[in-house]
Amino acid sequence: xxxxxxxxxxxxxxxxxxxxxxxxxxxxxxxxxxxxxxxxxxxxxxxxxxxxxxxxxxxxxxxxxxxxxxxxxxxxxxxxxxxxxxxxxxxxxxxxxxxxxxxxxxxxxxxxxxxxxxxxxxxxxxxxxxxxxxxxxxxxxxxxxxxxxxxxxxxxxxxxxxxxxxxxxxxxxxxxxxxxxxxxxxxxxxxxxxxxxxxxxxxxxxxxxxxxxxxxxxxxxxxxxxxxxxxxxxxxxxxxxxxxxxxxxxxxxxxxxxxxxxxxxxxxxxxxxxxxxxxxxxxxxxxxxxxxxxxxxxxxxxxxxxxxxxxxxxxxxxxxxxxxxxxxxxxxxxxxxxxxxxxxxxxxxxxxxxxxxxxxxxxxxxxxxxxxxxxxxxxxxxxxxxxxxxxxxxxxxxxxxxxxxxxxxxxxxxxxxxxxxxxxxxxxxxxxxxxxxxxxxxxxxxxxxxxxxxxxxxxxxxxxxxxxxxxxxxxxxxxxxxxxxxxxxxxxxxxxxxxxxxxxxxxxxxxxxxxxxxxxxxxxxxxxxxxxxxxxxxxxxxxxxxxxxxxxxxxxxxxxxxxxxxxxxxxxxxxxxxxxxxxxxxxxxxxxxxxxxxxxxxxxxxxxxxxxxxxxxxxxxxxxxxxxxxxxxxxxxxxxxxxxxxxxxxxxxxxxxxxxxxxxxxxxxxxxxxxxxxxxxxxxxxxxxxxxxxxxxxxxxxxxxxxxxxxxxxxxxxxxxxxxxxxxxxxxxxxxxxxxx
Numbered sequence: 001x002x003x004x005x006x007x008x009x010x011x012x013x014x015x016x017x018x019x020x021x022x023x024x025x026x027x028x029x030x031x032x033x034x035x036x037x038x039x040x041x042x043x044x045x046x047x048x049x050x051x052x053x054x055x056x057x058x059x060x061x062x063x064x065x066x067x068x069x070x071x072x073x074x075x076x077x078x079x080x081x082x083x084x085x086x087x088x089x090x091x092x093x094x095x096x097x098x099x100x101x102x103x104x105x106x107x108x109x110x111x112x113x114x115x116x117x118x119x120x121x122x123x124x125x126x127x128x129x130x131x132x133x134x135x136x137x138x139x140x141x142x143x144x145x146x147x148x149x150x151x152x153x154x155x156x157x158x159x160x161x162x163x164x165x166x167x168x169x170x171x172x173x174x175x176x177x178x179x180x181x182x183x184x185x186x187x188x189x190x191x192x193x194x195x196x197x198x199x200x201x202x203x204x205x206x207x208x209x210x211x212x213x214x215x216x217x218x219x220x221x222x223x224x225x226x227x228x229x230x231x232x233x234x235x236x237x238x239x240x241x242x243x244x245x246x247x248x249x250x251x252x253x254x255x256x257x258x259x260x261x262x263x264x265x266x267x268x269x270x271x272x273x274x275x276x277x278x279x280x281x282x283x284x285x286x287x288x289x290x291x292x293x294x295x296x297x298x299x300x301x302x303x304x305x306x307x308x309x310x311x312x313x314x315x316x317x318x319x320x321x322x323x324x325x326x327x328x329x330x331x332x333x334x335x336x337x338x339x340x341x342x343x344x345x346x347x348x349x350x351x352x353x354x355x356x357x358x359x360x361x362x363x364x365x366x367x368x369x370x371x372x373x374x375x376x377x378x379x380x381x382x383x384x385x386x387x388x389x390x391x392x393x394x395x396x397x398x399x400x401x402x403x404x405x406x407x408x409x410x411x412x413x414x415x416x417x418x419x420x421x422x423x424x425x426x427x428x429x430x431x432x433x434x435x436x437x438x439x440x441x442x443x444x445x446x447x448x449x450x451x452x453x454x455x456x457x458x459x460x461x462x463x464x465x466x467x468x469x470x471x472x473x474x475x476x477x478x479x480x481x482x483x484x485x486x487x488x489x490x491x492x493x494x495x496x497x498x499x500x501x502x503x504x505x506x507x508x509x510x511x512x513x514x515x516x517x518x519x520x521x522x523x524x525x526x527x528x529x530x531x532x533x534x535x536x537x538x539x540x541x542x543x544x545x546x547x548x549x550x551x552x553x554x555x556x557x558x559x560x561x562x563x564x565x566x567x568x569x570x571x572x573x574x575x576x577x578x579x580x581x582x583x584x585x586x587x588x589x590x591x592x593x594x595x596x597x598x599x600x601x602x603x604x605x606x607x608x609x610x611x612x613x614x615x616x617x618x619x620x621x622x623x624x625x626x627x628x629x630x631x632x633x634x635x636x637x638x639x640x641x642x643x644x645x646x647x648x649x650x651x652x653x654x655x656x657x658x659x660x661x662x663x664x665x666x667x668x669x670x671x672x673x674x675x676x677x678x679x680x681x682x683x684x685x686x687x688x689x690x691x692x693x694x695x696x697x698x699x700x701x702x703x704x705x706x707x708x709x710x711x712x713x714x715x716x717x718x719x720x721x722x723x724x725x726x727x728x729x730x731x732x733x734x735x736x737x738x739x740x741x
Contacts, residue, residue, distance in 0.1 A: 038067070038068055038111070038116055038119055038120070039058055039068040039108075039109045039111060041109060041355045041356070042106055042107060042108055042355075043055070043081065043085075043105075043106075043107040043353070043354045043355060043356070044104065044105060044106040044107065044145075045085065045088065045104050045105055045353075046104040046106075047088075047092070047101070047102035047103045047104025047105075048101045048102050048103075048104070048418070048419050048420075048422055048423060049098075049101060049102075049103060049104070049148050049406060049422060049423050049426060050103070050104040050105060050106055050145070050146060050147045050148065051088075051103070051104075051105050051106075051147055051148060051149050051150065051151065051399065051402055052105070052106050052107075052108070052123075052124040052145055052147040052149070052150040052151065053081075053084050053105055053106070053107045053108075053150065053151040054107070054108060054109075054110045054117060054120065054121075054150075054151065054152065054153035054154065055077065055080065055081045055084075055107045055108070055109055055110070055154070055356075056072075056074075056077050056109065056110050056111070056112055056153070056154055057071055057072060057074075057077055057078075057081075057109050057111075057356040057360065058070065058071055058072065058109055058111040058112070058356075059071075059072050059111065059112050060111045060112050060113035060115075060116060067111075068109065068111040068113075068116065069111070071356060071359055071360055071363065072112070072360075074360075075360075075364060075381075075384055076388075076391075077154070078356075078357065078360060078361075079344075079384065079385060079388060079391065079392065080154055080391070080395055081107060081354065081356075082344060082347060082349070082352070082354070082357075083340075083344055083391070083392045083395035083396060084105060084107065084151065084395055084398075084399060085105065085347070085352070085354070086340075086343050086344045086347045086396075087340075087343075087395060087396040087398070087399035087400065088103050088104065088105050088399055089343075089347065090340075090343055090396065090399075090400075091103045091399060091400065091403045097403055097404070097407050098403055098406065098407050098410070100418060101410075101418070101419075101422055103399075103403055103406075105399075106124075106145045106147065108120040108123060108124075109356070110153050114159055114160040117153050117160050117164065118160065118163055118164065118167075121150075121164045121167060121168075122144075122167075123144055123145050124144070124145050124147050124150050124168075124173065125144055125167075125171050125173070126144070126146075126171055126172075126173065126428075146423065147173070148174075148402070148406060148423070148426045148428075148431055149173065149174040149175070149176060149402045149431060149435075150168065150173055150174070150175050150176070151175075151176055151177070151398050151399075152164070152165075152175050152176065152177035154179070158229075158230060161177070165190045165192070165193045166190070168192055168193075169190055169191065169192045169193070171428070172192065172427070172428030172429055172432070173192065173428050174192050174193075174194060174402070174405075174428060174431055174432050174435055175192060175193050175194070176194045176195075176196065176398050176401055176402060176435075177193070177194070177195050177196075177398075178195060178196050178197045178394045178397075178398065179197075190453075191432065191453070192428070192432055193453060194401070194435055194449060194453045194454075195453065195454045195455065196394065196397050196398060196401060196442075196444070196447055196455050197332060197394065197444075197454075197455060197457060198332075198454060198455065198456055198457050198459075199452070199454050200230065200231045200234055201234055201238070202456070202457075202459075203231070203305070203330065203459065204231065204234045204235045204238055205238065205480075206330060206459040206461070206480035206485070207235070207276060207303060207305060207330060208235070208238060208239060208242045208244060209242070209480055209484075209485045210303075210328070210461055210478060210480065210485055210487065211242070211244060211274060211276075211303070212242045212243065212244060213485055213487055214487070214489075214517060215517075215519075216244070216273075216274045216301075216519070216520040216521070217243060217244055217245060217520070217521050217522070217539045218244075218245050218247050218269070218271060218272045218274075218520050218521050218522040218537075218539050218540070219239075219244060219245075219246065219247065219272055219274040219275065219276060219520055220246065220247045220248040220249070220250065220266050220269065220272045220274070220275050220276070221235065221236070221246055221248070221249045221250070221275075221276050221277075221278070222250045222252065222262060222266070222275060222276070222277045222278070222279060222287060223249075223250075223251060223252065223277070223278035223279065224251075224252045224278065224279050224280065224283060225251060225252075225254070228278035228279070231278055231305075232249075232278055235276070235278070236249070240538075243538075243539070244539070245522060245537040245538060245539035245540065246537075247269035247271075247272035247522070247537075248265055248266055248268065248269055248272065250262045250265055250266065252279060252283060257283075257286075259286045259287055259289070259290035260290045260293060260294065262287065262290065263287070263290045263291050263293075263294045263296060264294065266296075266300070267294065267296060267299075269522075270299070271503060271519075271520065271521060271522060272520055272522070273299060273300055273301050273500075273518055273519070273520040274300075274301045274303065274520040275300045275301065275302050275303065276303045276305060277302060277303065277304050277305065278305050279304075279305075281304075284302075284304050284324070285323070285324070287302075288302070288323035288324055288327075289323065291323075292323055297323060297496075298496060298497050298498035299497075299498055299500070301326075301328075301497065301518055301520065302324070302326070302327040302328065303327070303328045303329075303330075304324075304327050304328065304329045304330075305329075305330055322466055322472065324464050324472065325464055325465065325466035325472065325496050326463065326464065326465075326466075326493065326494070326495075326496035326497065327463070327464045328461060328462065328463055328464075328477075329461075329462045329463075329464065329474060330459050330460070330461060330462070331459065331460040331462055331474075332390065332444075332457055332459060332460075333445065333457055333458040333459060333460055333479070334389070334390050334393060334444050334445060335393075335441070335442075335443065335444060335445045337389075337393075337443060338389065339443065340389070340392050340393050340396045340443040341385060341386055341389050341392055343396075344385055344392055345382050345385050345386070349361075349369055349378070349381070350369060357369070361377075365377040365380070390444070392443075393442070393443035393444040394443075394444050396442070396443045396444075397442035397443055397444050397447055400440065400442055400443075400447070401435065401438060401442070401447055402431075402435075404438050404440050404447075405431055405434040405435040405438045406426055406431065406434070408434050408437075408438065409425070409426055409430055409431060409434045410422055410425060410426070413425055413430065435449065435453075436449055436453065445457060456481075458479055458480060458481045459479070459480045460476045460478070460479060461476065461477055461478035461479065461480060461485070461487065462474040462475060462476050462477065463475055463477050463491075463492055463493065465493060466496070475491065477491045477492050489517070492517075494516040494517065494518065497518055500518070502519055503519060503521055503523070503524045504519055504521060504524050504525060521539070522537065522539045522540035522541075523539070523540050523541050523542070523543075524543070526541070526543040526556065527543065528570070528573040528574060529545055529546065529552075529570075529574050530543040530544060530545050530546075530552075531543070531544055531545075531546060531552045531556050531557055531558060531559060532556050532557050533557070534557060546559035546568070546574065547559065547561075548568075549561060549562055549567065549568070550562065550568065551568040551569075551574055551575060551576060551577050552568075552573070552574050552575050553575070562577035563577060565579060565580055566578060566579055566580060567579075567580045582733045583733065584650055584651055584733040584734065585647060585648045585649075586648070586650075587648050587649065589648075592648040595644055595647075595648060596644075596645060596648055598644075599641040599642075599644040599645050600645075602637070602641045603638060603641050603642070606634055606637050606638045606641070607638070609634060610631075610634045610638070613627070613630060613631060613634065626673075626677045626680065626700075626703065627700065628700040628703060628704050629673040629676060629677050629703055629704075629707065630673075632669050632672075632673045632704075632707060633669070633670055633673045633674070635669060636665070636666045636667075636668075636669035636670040636673070637666075637670070639662050639665060639666045639669075640662070640663070640666035640667075640670075642662060643659055643662045643663045643666060646658060646659050646662070647659060650733070651733050651734055651735050655735075656735035659735060660735065664714055665711070665714070668710065668711050668714040669707070669711060671710075672706075672707045672710040672711055673707055675710070676703050676706050676707050676710075677703075680698050680703060683695040683698060684698060
């Protein structure tokens, strides 16, 4: 019921006006759906089963108006109409397709107007009563064409095609198309709508995949609202999924657009060199000229996306603007072949009963089509047809798609049906099911619908190359399918671009990208020791360094201090903290080598001196110098330099204990022997001045006992303390002393 209310809202003005007009002219047998100013001309060849089609020959009185005006001199529209008729002839001449049946067509003029297209679409609605007469169902008040399916209007906008699709869905009439907006293909939304080329989303994916593979992440978009608004919305939405940011989005105004202002706005973010233009060819040329006027010809990397061209509706004529050199274009992949072009060229135009053909031909070529001196103009027609193979191939495949589905339906459901019986066998519901399962090799490629009633196809990526000052050509440099792109980067020319300073150093760029490739990025990659301060766009940021004791955390967006005794780990990009490596003297260190050499030298001298004392221990000089205490001093010196050697090894509890004992004993023995020797000499000289009596406790044994007593006091302290290895605040392993009790 909701659909019926929607249809009534869209079509009620037409229906009410049609009823009023029909009632007032009942006696003149006017058609039920009649509007003043709407062309009732048709181009038809009636068969056993027929298809409807919209063509566009006349203009409307105003843009989107409701009155048909004069004929438009468009050979492109004429090729579309003649291609439909030629495709029907091709089916009828094919013995294996719809045998014993003839396929016919009825074309109605939409007059370049959405309103008129909606009105004309009513003539293809089915009727439950009346008598079929030459493909037209009539009674006293109604006139409708008896068709099994309809080819959608060319160049249809979103409102037009959505309204017609909803109408035909309610009436169970399949609608087949190749250039409708992608919004119609939300799964299940329009089950009677079929498209023989991929949706706009596939085109958008191809463009975004190419940009991502070229490592461009900061781009701008220029677009014309009609017919690209929906495509641009898809592009902007999906760009984020590919990690691509939009620096600027420029809309071309419908009336008096200022292309110079658009280029100036694009230059504001001058690091966004890649521009994706969803525009027509003429608008693209205007942008290129405006860029040249701003001295920005070699700055931008242009990507030209023309939806009509992508879907094959317009062929990209030889480009006559050398400013386009270096730009990238995208083309629907087509199966090579010319049979469909030959079929159309061999169709005799002189015998055509197309009511618009003769007038348009005369206006364009200034001579009647049936005159012999127009033969040269026929050659121009042949050349024009030859230059548009994609358009013709897709138009042929529209007709063939319906023909194959009807053939399969009749073969399974009504194998012996002929004429009216065959037409009665084909219902909209059945034809839709057979369209969903149709599969054949068409002139444009394989025709096989997916779950969304679309055909999957690949896209060529081309670059416009300038061979000399005037000759321009398009070279394929890549191919994109549903999930992958293959790009021949070595086949891309960058000679047309300016050499500009880079943001990303070459050593940070991917090795798969050639050095000549321009960059289109917002910010340089942060170094491993830096974190990001993100801006509004996720592709733009500032890089800041953390402090030396901080690691990078929270997805490279902040810093965090490492715990005590830990330090940022460079091997993890400063994202983790690791324990600070222990440092201690090693025998291989330069300072340790010097100290070891000096210690060994002193030890050798000490040993030599000690040996001399032993050899000459009875000499008076040795005895006079306190021989026993001298031995104690030499022992202390020897132990002290042994301690120096131990200090150059890794500290352990054992070595620390030994160092502590030896170091303390060294100084205790030295100081004790010096103190006792000094006191002994003092007492001897003092007693000599007072009396000649020998002082007590000056014998060698007494001296050693006193020295031993002093050393024992120090050893008592050693017993009450313990030395151990520990870690200093700088992660230096050294010995410490912990007092017990």
